Amino acid sequence: MTNFSFLLPVLALSISLVFAVDASTLQDFCVTNPIGQGNSECKDPKLVGANDFFFSGIHIAGNTTNPSGSKVTPVFASQLPGLNTLGISIARIDIAPWGINPPHTHPRATEIFTVLEGTLEVGFITSNPDNRHFTKVLQKGDVFVFPIGLIHYQRNIGYDNVVALVALSSQNPGVITIGNAVFGATPEISSDVLTKAFQLDKNTINYLQSKF
Template identity: 55%
Template sequence: MTRAYLVTVALFALAFSFSYAYDPSPLQDFCVALNNSSDSVVFFNGKVCKDPKLATADDFYFAGLNIAGNTENILGANFTPAIIPGLNTLGLIVGRGDFAPNGQAPPHIHPRASETIVVLEGTLYVGFVTSNPDNRLFTKVLNKGDVFVIPIGLIHFAFNVGKTNAVVIYSQSSQNPGVVVIANTIFGSNPPINPDVLTNAFQLEKNVVEHLQKIF
């Protein structure tokens, strides 16, 4: 084999591996997650699963998304995931978001998931920004019954522009979507990023950067 051929094969394999770098496809009907191990478990897809013969309907059920979350915090928002053991390995999570007036989900990303937002009550201003080079902003004011989609890995936000509480149901296309809150990550890293880096990056005075780092 020539060196050029080997390089081509290696690049193809690398590209192929990246193209499938998402949650693994399930290899059985379901894999109900267990918090502890016992004799009645099997290991599948790297997860600890209940023996399928012992699964019940309750493993695929959650009650409680009708309960409002506590929004008395700095963001004025609360996010309640539905803890459903039967979702394990299915590449999906779902939950409820509550927003007080002026409450928000600040700019953030989910590195491993796209997201769908369904508004049940209230009015939300939502949007996302595309990646380089154009950094286009897509925004919409959502009302009851409206749906908005956030593509995977893009910075997005939600802000309650109404005079009443807003409630949404969200779903994400990963069992572990991850969350990177931009301000927290940049100004609240541990240890802190050298202020000179942030001063140049954001074109801010150094005392402003240091103040933001103290806040976060």
């Protein structure tokens, strides 16, 4: 009985670790059919080819002519069907001078961020109650990690374009951009809720909602 009691927390930890990552498979691969994000229906292995594991275009600069001055080029399971069940993905990030990749979270992935060109400030905020802000200026060749689920951002603080390559621990990490989610929800969140939450007047909340 004593030995069994000792095994219970070990078993619980093992189960939690199993469910802490993307679903796995008992075969070499499970190419999605049709292309999707974690579709359980696998393409017939006899019909799978090299192109199912191939993506071209990560070298192409993203269009940063938008209010944020940034562009993310994702390579998730929806773009690269061979990623299905493999638990990884990548993305290219382009940020114009003084542009930002706005505060956001990836609910299903830790992100490791590598600077290929440029200089930028990055940061993330820990969960309640501390809400500690970790920030760092990165140069070409530097690497920074954003823990799963935490709000983070990047800002170009130089006069040249920033190019970064990120790897994520999910085939479909998800993205929740804070401003869009809070002020651009459909249907919108009641302005009464937002005025109390952000301690702002209703006119300011209405203006922010109109922007998103």
